[in-house]
Amino acid sequence: xxxxxxxxxxxxxxxxxxxxxxxxxxxxxxxxxxxxxxxxxxxxxxxxxxxxxxxxxxxxxxxxxxxxxxxxxxxxxxxxxxxxxxxxxxxxxxxxxxxxxxxxxxxxxxxxxxxxxxxxxxxxxxxxxxxxxxxxxxxxxxxxxxxxxxxxxxxxxxxxxxxxxx
Numbered sequence: 001x002x003x004x005x006x007x008x009x010x011x012x013x014x015x016x017x018x019x020x021x022x023x024x025x026x027x028x029x030x031x032x033x034x035x036x037x038x039x040x041x042x043x044x045x046x047x048x049x050x051x052x053x054x055x056x057x058x059x060x061x062x063x064x065x066x067x068x069x070x071x072x073x074x075x076x077x078x079x080x081x082x083x084x085x086x087x088x089x090x091x092x093x094x095x096x097x098x099x100x101x102x103x104x105x106x107x108x109x110x111x112x113x114x115x116x117x118x119x120x121x122x123x124x125x126x127x128x129x130x131x132x133x134x135x136x137x138x139x140x141x142x143x144x145x146x147x148x149x150x151x152x153x154x155x156x157x158x159x160x161x162x163x164x165x166x
Contacts, residue, residue: 004044007053008037014054015061022065032068036061098160105155113148120145 015036019029039060040047047056106114112134119130120141127145131138 004047005041008040008057011054011057012037015057018058018061019065022062032061032065035064039064101160102152102156105152105159108155109148109151113144113151116141116144117148117152121149 012033015033016029019032019036020026023029023032036057040057043060047053106117109117115134116130119125119133120127125133127138127141131141134141
């Protein structure tokens with residue numbers, strides 16, 4: 001054990017007393033002492049020998065306590081979980097199933113509609129670019145995209161309609 005570590009351990013009782021005064025809770029005080037000792041070990045290169053170790057440790061502890069207080073102040077207490085119950089996060093599995101359903105319905109469109117809808121709706125190409133690529137008129141592309149969207153929406157609703165609970 002180094003002289004620094006011996007002196008550090010000699011201050012733990014005083015640190016515990018100070019921590020209890022700061023936190024007014026023995027459990028939190030123990031956590032604060034541990035965190036302070038850990039921080040002191042991490043920053044021991046900053047400690048100047050032949051200076052007041054206890055004062056240095058108290059400063060570290062006080063600063064950590066203030067940081068914890070500020071962090072805790074930003075936290076919202078919700079012991080019953082009421083706020084959490086209002087959040088709606090779907091599982092990744094459900095998103096994959098939805099995507100699979102959309103792709104299944106997309107694959108029922110005719111190939112020209114698939115191309116037009118993919119180029120305009122997914123890839124973000126302009127209607128005139130899509131028309132040039134497909135070798136058809138711009139109005140035809142607009143019509144195809146419109147019909148493809150309507151068909152996709154109708155077929156998706158039909159394919160994913162869940163029976164209502166009785």
